[in-house]
Amino acid sequence: MTTLSFRAGEVYVVYGVFFTAHSRYTGYVYTRQFRFSDMMNDLEQEFIQLHNATFQRLYAARQEEIHAGSVVLNRNQIILAMPRDIPASEPPPDRAQMVVERERVPAFLEAWPFTLEGLIHRVPGTGLIHYIHDPQRRFLPVTNCTVTYHLNPDLSFQSPFLLVHRQHIETLVEASSLGRREPVRPTEVLREAEEREFDPAAVAAFLAATPMFRSVNLDALTAACEGLSKRGLMGRRLYRAGTTVFTAGGRGDILYIVEAGRLVAFVSDPAGREHHLGSFGPGDAFGEMAILGDNLRTFSVRAVENSVLVTVHQDAVRELVKQFPSLVTGLINVLIQRHARLTEARRKVPGT
Numbered sequence: 001m002t003t004l005s006f007r008a009g010e011v012y013v014v015y016g017v018f019f020t021a022h023s024r025y026t027g028y029v030y031t032r033q034f035r036f037s038d039m040m041n042d043l044e045q046e047f048i049q050l051h052n053a054t055f056q057r058l059y060a061a062r063q064e065e066i067h068a069g070s071v072v073l074n075r076n077q078i079i080l081a082m083p084r085d086i087p088a089s090e091p092p093p094d095r096a097q098m099v100v101e102r103e104r105v106p107a108f109l110e111a112w113p114f115t116l117e118g119l120i121h122r123v124p125g126t127g128l129i130h131y132i133h134d135p136q137r138r139f140l141p142v143t144n145c146t147v148t149y150h151l152n153p154d155l156s157f158q159s160p161f162l163l164v165h166r167q168h169i170e171t172l173v174e175a176s177s178l179g180r181r182e183p184v185r186p187t188e189v190l191r192e193a194e195e196r197e198f199d200p201a202a203v204a205a206f207l208a209a210t211p212m213f214r215s216v217n218l219d220a221l222t223a224a225c226e227g228l229s230k231r232g233l234m235g236r237r238l239y240r241a242g243t244t245v246f247t248a249g250g251r252g253d254i255l256y257i258v259e260a261g262r263l264v265a266f267v268s269d270p271a272g273r274e275h276h277l278g279s280f281g282p283g284d285a286f287g288e289m290a291i292l293g294d295n296l297r298t299f300s301v302r303a304v305e306n307s308v309l310v311t312v313h314q315d316a317v318r319e320l321v322k323q324f325p326s327l328v329t330g331l332i333n334v335l336i337q338r339h340a341r342l343t344e345a346r347r348k349v350p351g352t
Contacts, residue, residue: 014039016050018073019058019080021113021241022151022304025071026084027053036083040075040163041137048073058152075165079111080147081139082162109142110171111164113241118145120174128172139163150242151304196236196308200226203236203310206259210283211333215326224323233316239263239303246287247300253314257285261307265299278341279304288331 011030018025027050033039053071102121109116120142122131132140141163148156204222207213213221228234236259239245246252248267258280265277265286277299280286286301312320321327 015084017082017084018048018050018078019114020073020077021079023055023057025050025053025055025073027051027071036081037139037141037163040078040081040139043136043138046075048075048078058149058155075138076167079114079165079168080162081165082159104143105174107142108171108173109164109169111168112170113150115148115150116142116145116162116164118142120172128174132166132169132172134166138166140166140169194238194240196238198229198234198236200229203229203234207257207310210257210285212257212285212330213327215330216324220324224320228312228316228319233313233319235311237309237311239307239309241303241305241307243303245301245303245309246297248297250297252287252297254287255285255312255314255317256287256301257310257312258282259308259310261303261305261309263301263303263305263307265301267299 011032012034014029014031014036016027016029016036029039029048029050031039031042033042050071050073051069053068054065055068055071056065103124104119105122107118107120109118120131120140134140141161143161145160145162146156146158147162201222204218204225207225208216208218208221225234239261245256245263260282263280263286265280266274267277268274280301287297317331321331
């Protein structure tokens with residue numbers, strides 16, 4: 001840790017690493033707190049400013065760092081934080097001044113999209129609820145920690161010390177010992193998407209606002225959606241962040257339209273590296289080429305946020321086009337343009 005001034009109220013310079021759900025930030029922080037944990041738990045400061053900073057998108061196909069002179073982070077968006085120089089920025093507490101000796105407890109924490117295994121330091125006899133809930137300390141310290149990032153398990157890492165934002169903790173499991181295990185990809189656990197309620201009127205209103213269905217009469221579209229959903233040809237599904245919708249090379253007969261959330265399209269090269277082709281947000285459609293021509297998927301799609309998709313079976317697409325001829329123009333224009341962009345991006349991927 002570097003000190004800028006030796007006068008009263010001296011300012012320290014700390015080099016920190018900060019993780020949000022989708023990004024990693026590093027940079028220098030000017031603070032009047034000597035300890036890194038005290039700086040992070042300063043309740044009077046809502047934002048943290050990083051100087052000479054870098055950041056990278058954790059889910060991006062290419063892990064490129066972007067440099068910036070200054071970056072401002074909202075503390076409540078920070079899930080994990082740690083100092084680069086741990087001995088200088090977070091020295092062990094003076095045992096002689098400790099009122100109560102703390103016990104080290106092996107623990108497993110979920111703070112989506114991160115999973116942590118390490119040691120928490122708890123006052124003996126304190127319940128987990130009271131340990132997690134501390135209105136005076138936003139961040140909970142964990143030592144000897146192994147971190148897995150579920151949206152890209154290849155980015156897992158270990159740290160002798162880090163802080164976890166208490167509000168982001170979803171699960172805390174205390175155990176006498178935790179065995180080592182291989183990281184588990186969310187797609188191996190959430191194999192099936194979760195079906196969501198299908199309200200024909202609400203779905204039709206959503207579709208009518210998209211470029212593809214804009215020319216279709218709303219009342220007629222509502223009636224069509226109701227009939228198709230009863231026959232199992234239309235639906236709504238929730239794909240949680242990290243879940244794969246489909247993979248390249250698989251067969252498909254569903255057109256997907258994004259109602260909420262964000263997803264990415266990617267392909268893998270012969271070495272297994274993923275290459276980002278594009279992203280999908282509300283109103284975008286994908287999976288069209290599998291239902292318009294060959295039913296083989298040409299790329300993979302994964303949710304990077306919890307996403308709700310309207311699913312339209314290829315038989316339903318044919319019926320809708322037959323019932324609403326004006327849909328043909330919107331369907332072709334939107335889908336072919338998207339396919340052209342993805343195809344162009346795919347050409348730049350070596351070996352695919």
